[in-house]
Amino acid sequence: IGQLRAALRAASQNKQNFAPPFHAFEYGYSPKEMLVNCKYLSKHHEEKAKESKKLVPASAARGRAHVQQNGFRLNVGYTNGAGFHNGTTTARCLRSMFSFHDTKHINVMCYALSGDDKSEERQKIKSACAGGWTEGSSMSDLQLATKVANDNVHVLVDSTGYTMKYRAEFLAMSTVPILLSFHGFPGTMAAKFIHYLSSDPRTAPPEYQSFYTEKLALVPYTYLINDHKQSRRE
Numbered sequence: 001i002g003q004l005r006a007a008l009r010a011a012s013q014n015k016q017n018f019a020p021p022f023h024a025f026e027y028g029y030s031p032k033e034m035l036v037n038c039k040y041l042s043k044h045h046e047e048k049a050k051e052s053k054k055l056v057p058a059s060a061a062r063g064r065a066h067v068q069q070n071g072f073r074l075n076v077g078y079t080n081g082a083g084f085h086n087g088t089t090t091a092r093c094l095r096s097m098f099s100f101h102d103t104k105h106i107n108v109m110c111y112a113l114s115g116d117d118k119s120e121e122r123q124k125i126k127s128a129c130a131g132g133w134t135e136g137s138s139m140s141d142l143q144l145a146t147k148v149a150n151d152n153v154h155v156l157v158d159s160t161g162y163t164m165k166y167r168a169e170f171l172a173m174s175t176v177p178i179l180l181s182f183h184g185f186p187g188t189m190a191a192k193f194i195h196y197l198s199s200d201p202r203t204a205p206p207e208y209q210s211f212y213t214e215k216l217a218l219v220p221y222t223y224l225i226n227d228h229k230q231s232r233r234e
Contacts, residue, residue: 083114161185
């Protein structure tokens with residue numbers, strides 16, 4: 001652990017991240033070290049996306065006026081780097097969540113960033129995305145960011161974070177009014193392009209909240225919802 005922390009300090013002096021953020025949880029880094037590690041990774045992705053972002057159309061989905069024009073419905077988009085595959089905890093835990101949205105007020109859209117694994121979980125999620133389903137595995141980051149802008153998404157929910165098959169440059173290019181990190185990655189991404197992070201008082205207690213760059217959307221009990229009726233049918 002001492003060697004890993006020394007390597008992180010050396011990398012941070014060069015303004016570089018050292019460890020994949022999700023694996024860094026296993027290395028015993030302090031909250032401040034985790035923040036520094038993610039900060040330089042996010043900055044790297046932001047720099048790579050800077051020029052392409054200029055080509056992404058501005059979002060028309062800003063302000064109350066657009067929500068009113070949309071029949072007072074919010075367009076909420078969910079994106080997942082692993083394509084909502086059943087091999088991920090996220091898909092297995094969230095598969096019923098999408099159908100619980102109040103469709104009078106929420107128009108659910110999904111952006112699957114990996115191909116179809118033909119799983120029951122993926123199909124269930126897809127069937128609940130009444131606002132549209134985008135197969136994004138063959139789309140570039142610029143194409144994805146443009147699609148989200150043209151879909152007039154009000155809130156884009158990233159359920160990947162810095163985990164498997166993440167597409168941070170797509171997120172960095174996005175012009176969506178609100179971008180929220182949810183479920184996939186429990187820590188900060190330390191990214192200017194991530195506005196909110198869904199968490200809870202146990203995962204992000206007051207004494208650690210200064211180590212998040214996102215605004216924290218804290219929910220009671222736990223943010224880590226699960227599909228218990230499917231996983232424990234007895």
